[in-house]
Amino acid sequence: MSEQSKLIFVPLDERPCNYEFPYLLAKETEYLVERPPLTMMGLKKRPGDADQLWSWFEASCAGADGAVVALDTLLYGGIIPSRLHVLKLEELTARLERLREIKQRYPQLKLYAFQLIMRCPQYSLSDEEPDYYADWGREIFRKGFIQHRLELGIATGEEIRELAEIDLRLPAGVLEDYLGRRAVNIEANKLVLELVRDGIIDFMIVPQDDSAPYGHTAKDQEKVRERITALDLELKVYMYPGADEVGCTLLTRMMNKAAGRMPLVYPRLSSVQGAFVTPLFEDRFFYETLKYQILAAGGLIASSAAEADLVLLISTPGETMEEAVSQKHAFHSYDVYRNLMELVEYGEFLLRIKGMPVAVADVGYANGGDQKLVKMLRHKNMLFDLAGYAAWNTSSNSLGTVISQAMIYLLYGRTQAHLDFLALRYAEDVCYCSVVRGELSEGPVQEMGYGKYELDGPRGRVAARVQERLSQELAVRIDSPAGSVRITDCYMPWNRMFEVGLSVRFLPS
Numbered sequence: 001m002s003e004q005s006k007l008i009f010v011p012l013d014e015r016p017c018n019y020e021f022p023y024l025l026a027k028e029t030e031y032l033v034e035r036p037p038l039t040m041m042g043l044k045k046r047p048g049d050a051d052q053l054w055s056w057f058e059a060s061c062a063g064a065d066g067a068v069v070a071l072d073t074l075l076y077g078g079i080i081p082s083r084l085h086v087l088k089l090e091e092l093t094a095r096l097e098r099l100r101e102i103k104q105r106y107p108q109l110k111l112y113a114f115q116l117i118m119r120c121p122q123y124s125l126s127d128e129e130p131d132y133y134a135d136w137g138r139e140i141f142r143k144g145f146i147q148h149r150l151e152l153g154i155a156t157g158e159e160i161r162e163l164a165e166i167d168l169r170l171p172a173g174v175l176e177d178y179l180g181r182r183a184v185n186i187e188a189n190k191l192v193l194e195l196v197r198d199g200i201i202d203f204m205i206v207p208q209d210d211s212a213p214y215g216h217t218a219k220d221q222e223k224v225r226e227r228i229t230a231l232d233l234e235l236k237v238y239m240y241p242g243a244d245e246v247g248c249t250l251l252t253r254m255m256n257k258a259a260g261r262m263p264l265v266y267p268r269l270s271s272v273q274g275a276f277v278t279p280l281f282e283d284r285f286f287y288e289t290l291k292y293q294i295l296a297a298g299g300l301i302a303s304s305a306a307e308a309d310l311v312l313l314i315s316t317p318g319e320t321m322e323e324a325v326s327q328k329h330a331f332h333s334y335d336v337y338r339n340l341m342e343l344v345e346y347g348e349f350l351l352r353i354k355g356m357p358v359a360v361a362d363v364g365y366a367n368g369g370d371q372k373l374v375k376m377l378r379h380k381n382m383l384f385d386l387a388g389y390a391a392w393n394t395s396s397n398s399l400g401t402v403i404s405q406a407m408i409y410l411l412y413g414r415t416q417a418h419l420d421f422l423a424l425r426y427a428e429d430v431c432y433c434s435v436v437r438g439e440l441s442e443g444p445v446q447e448m449g450y451g452k453y454e455l456d457g458p459r460g461r462v463a464a465r466v467q468e469r470l471s472q473e474l475a476v477r478i479d480s481p482a483g484s485v486r487i488t489d490c491y492m493p494w495n496r497m498f499e500v501g502l503s504v505r506f507l508p509s
Contacts (some may be wrong), residue, residue, distance in 0.1 A: 003030065004030055004031075004032050005030055005031050005032065005065040005066070005258065006031075006032050006034065006063055006064040006065055007026070007031045007032065007033050007034070007064065007065065007066050007067070007068065007251070007254065008034050008057065008060045008061055008064045008066070008067040008068070008069075009022055009023070009033050009034065009035045009067070009068050009069075009247065009251070010035070010036065010053070010057060010067070010068070010069040010070050010073050010074060011035060011036075011041070011070055011073065011247055012070040012072060012073060012078065012079050012114075012243070012244065012246070012247060013041065013042065013044075013048075013070075013073070013078040013079045013080065014038055014041040014042060014043065014048075014078070014493070015244070015493050015494065015499055015501075016493060016499070016501045016502070017244045017245070017392070017393075017397070017499070018070070018079075018244055018247055019035065019038070019041065020501075021245075021247065021248050021401065022068070022247040022248050022251045022404075023035060024417065024420070024421050024424070025248055025251065025252075025404055025405060025408055025417075025421060026251060026408075027415075027417035028412060028415040028416065028417040028418075029255065029408065029411070029412050031251075031255065033251075034060050034064075036048075036052075036053055036056050036057070037056075040052045040053050040056060041053075041073075041078070042077050042078040042080075042081060043494075044080055044128075044494050045080050045081065045084060046077075046081075047076060047077025047078055047081035047084075047085070048073060048077040048078050048081075049077070050074065050075070050076075050077055050095065053073060053074055053077075054074060054095065054098055057069070057074065057102070058098070058102055061102055061105075061106045061109055062106065064106070064109060065108070065109070065110065065258075066109065066110035066111070066112070066254045066258075067109055067110070067111050067112070068112050068113075068247060068250040068251050068254065069111065069112070069113045069114075070113075070114055070115075070246075070247065071096075071113050071114065071115040071192060072115055072116055074095060075087075075092050075095055075096070075115075075188060079116065079209075079243070080128050082116065082118060082185065083118055083119075083128070083129055083130065083181070084129075084130055084181075085181065087184065088184070089184050089187050089188065092184070092187075092188045092191070093188075093191060096188070096191055096192065096195065099111070099195055099200050099201070100195070100198075100200055103199075103200045110202050110254060110257075111200065111201050111202050112201070112202060112203045112204070112250040112253065112254060113192070113195075113201045113203075113204050113205075113250075114204065114205040114206070114207060114246045114247075114250065115188075115189060115192055115204070115206060116206070116207055116208075116209055116243060117185075117186070117189060117206060117208060117217055117220045117221055117224060118181070118182055118185045118186075118216075118217070118220070119208075119209045119210040119211070119217055120140065120141050120144060120210075120212075120215055120216040120217045121133075121137060121141065121210055122137075122138065122141045122212065123137055123138055123141075124136065124137035124138045124139075125137060127453055127496070130177065130178070132171075132174045132177075132178075136170060136171070136174050139166045139169065139170045140170070140174070140175070140178055140216075141212075141215060141216075142162065142163075142166060143163065143166050143167075143170065143175070144214075144215040144216035144217075144219070145212065145214045145215040146159045146160070146162060146163045146166075147163065148214040148215055148216075148218060148219055149214050150163070152214075179216075182216060182220065186220050186223055186224070189206065189220075189223075189224050189227075190223070190224065190227045192204070193224070193227050193228060193231055193233060193237065194231070196231070196233050196236050196237055197231045197232075197233060202236075203236055203237075203250075203253065204236060204237045204238075205237070205238050205239075205240075205242075205246050205249065205250065205296055206224060206237060206238070206239040207239075207240065207241070207242040207243045207246050207396075208221065208239065208240065208241045208242065208243075208282070208283065209242070209243035209244075210243075210281045210394075211241055211281065211282055211283040212283055213283045213284075218283065221239065224239065225239065238292055238295070238296050240284075240288075240289050240292035240293070240296075240396070241279075241281070241282040241283060241284070241289050241394070241395075241396045242289075242293070242394070242396035242397065242399075242400055243396075243397070244393065244397050245396065245397045245398075245399070245400030245401050245404070246400065248400055248401055248404035248405075249293070249296050249297050249400045249403070249404055250296075251404065252297040252298060252403070252404040252407050252408060253296060253297050253298040255298075255407075255408060255411060256297070256298030256299070256407060256411075257298055259411060261298070261410075261411070262298060262299060262300055263298070263299040263300075263309040263310055263407050263410055264299065264300055264301075264302035264307055264308045264309050264310070265294050265299050265300070265301060265302060265308060265309070265310050265311075265312050265403070265406075266301070266302040266303075266304060266305045266307075266308035266310070266311045266312065267290060267294075267301065267311075267312045267314055268305075268311060268312070268313050268314065268343065268346060268347075269314045269316050269343075270313075270314065270315045270316055270338040270339055270340050270342075270343045270364070271316050271317070271318045271337055271338030271339070272337075273316075273318055273319060273337055273338075274286060274314065274316025274317065274318065274338065275287035275290075275316070277316060277317050277318075277319065277320065277321060278321075279317075279321050279363065279366065279394065279395035279396070280321045280323070280366040280394070280395075281366065281394045282394065282395060282396065286316060286363075286395065289395070289396055289399070290314075290399060293396065293399040293400050293403055294403060296400075297400070297403050297404055297407055298407070299403070299407060305350065305354075305356070308356070309357070309410055310356075310357045310358075310359060310387060310406050310407070310410060311347070311350050311356055311357070311358050311359070312358075312359050312360075312361055312402070312403070312406070313343050313344075313346070313347045313358060313359070313360045313361070314343075314360075314361045314363060315338075315340060315343060315360070315361070315362050315363065315364040315370050315373050316338065316363060316364055317333065317334065317338070317364050317365070318333040318334055318336065318337025318338040319333035319337050320333065321364075321365065321366055321395070322334070322365055322366070323365060323366050323367050323368075324365035324366065324367050324368025324369065324370075324391075324433060324434040324438075325367070325368065325434065325437075325438035326365070327365060327370065327371060327372075327434065334364065338364070340370070340372060340373050340376065341376070343373075344373070344376045344377060344380060344382075347360070347377075347382065348380050348382060351382060351385055357387040357406065357409060357410060358382075358385075358386060358387060359386055359387040359388035359389065359402050359403075359405070359406035359409075360373075360377065360386055360388070360389045360402065361390065361398055361399050361402045361403075362374070362389065362390065362391035362398065362429070363391065363395040363398050363399065365391075365434070366393070366394060366395065367392075367393055367394075367433055367434075368391060368392070368429060368430070368433030368434030368435075368437075369391035369426075369429045369430035369433065369434045370391065370434075371430070371434060371435070371477070374426070374430050374477060374478075375477070378477065378478065378480055381480055381481060381482055383422070383426065383478065383480060383482065384419060384422055384423075384480075384482045384483060384506065385482075386422065387405070387406040387409040387410070388401075388402040388403070388404075388405035388406035388409060388422070389402060389405075389422055389425045389426070389429075390402035390405070390425050390429060391425070391429035391430065391433070391434070392425070392428060392429040392433055393433075398429075401425075405418070405421055405422075416506070419483075419506040419508075420504060420505055420506050422506065423478075423485040423504045423505065423506040424502060424504050426474070426477075426478045426485065427470055427474055427478070427485055427487065427502055427504050428500060428502055430473075430477060430478070431470050431473035431474055431477060431478065432466070432470060432500050432502075435473050435477075436466060436469045436470055436473060437497055437498075437500075439469070440462070440465065440466065440469065440497065441497045444465070445462060445497065448461060448462065448465075450462060452496060452497040452498075453496045453497075454495065454496065455492050455495050455496060455497070457492075457495060458491040458492050458493060458495060458501070459491050459492075460492075462492060462497075463490055463491050463492050464490075466490055466492070466500060467487055467490035470487060470490065470500075470502075471487060474487070481509060482508065482509060483506055483507050483508040483509050484506075484507050484509075485504050485505070485506055485507070486504065486505045486507055487502060487503070487504050488503045488504065488505060489501070489502065489503035490502055490503075
């Protein structure tokens, strides 16, 4: 690659985790990352402008070395619009054909892509789904779940009775709309695989957002997997749980390939049973996904710390995974079936005595950091000496993020951009996700006259309150003799409490 390599990046949507994280990770590297202007991207349920996005992408590919592309954005206008559109397969086919033209015009372009299989949440809520999902989401999920088990011959009598009852209640029009869109999307998934076969797309990930072992999404996975096998693409198309972290993963893979590197990662778990826990919102044992996440970013699992380039300390649950907000209560499986103390002591030994790069995947809880773990890391003054840290949203979201940050650290070292990204993770994953979000969502937001799914705009009173509380938590939980974290911007991207948009700086002492 040339001295400053130009990399085109089409994000999955406009939220910071998709639009900002890969861009921030590439800062102070030899990669110039170009993204579409935010005005072209959508806003939650409003799709991005597909024609504008394609034109921008085509024009930007001139002189670029590589591209990381969320196909859901180029096809549907974003991740949420992929669940709401009324597009015909012919329109999607025509859009995909443009990738062939682009690759013919720019044959030097390394093209990495990802495309989701449409999710099917287990609950009735329309925040990120069609409006009817507020009334019928649970039924749509259960119908798919039980039907799948029925086809496999493992449905119970109780499940069969439940299915009959759902069939009496669930409106035919609702199901028709839902299944019709799924059918179109899955055909688009299959068409993309032909682009991989023909060498238009060099590598691809089919991430599983909010997956379950049975149901509509699991059955669609089978269809795509069959096609992958039929086209002999097993080594070029990976399918595993995740979604919002994949932009980071593919960016890192591109950097590793360009540098001719394949980092060896030694994972050290806080619990013997941790490898066999199926994380919330996922469909398989943790360790199987871990292998994929390391492989997809361009690395391999090492069999020992001695041969590793990087040691990944992983705080897993001891038995079953809980939400981060629940950690104020004692849980036997967290306190007895895992050993965080050993994990931290081992990490400090490798870092200080052996001089090894050490990163922390804090995936003991879903949707936020483990406060005890972070307290111990701070006590050891390790927080800003780590190669990476993440603890946001799902286990896979965190894994992909921390693995990406740590592998980029192996290439470029302890830059200011690296320290700022660590600071962002502590502010967001620990202070916001595991403390401030829950605290403000259950009471204070309502007292201000709003609800957790409808605030007073991205930069209203709620955002100001969030920033104030985050600054207090950072002072108590993160700031240390090494330095402090300053918030320079705070907003609520989707006008709800679930995610926060932050800009932060790490200020060394």
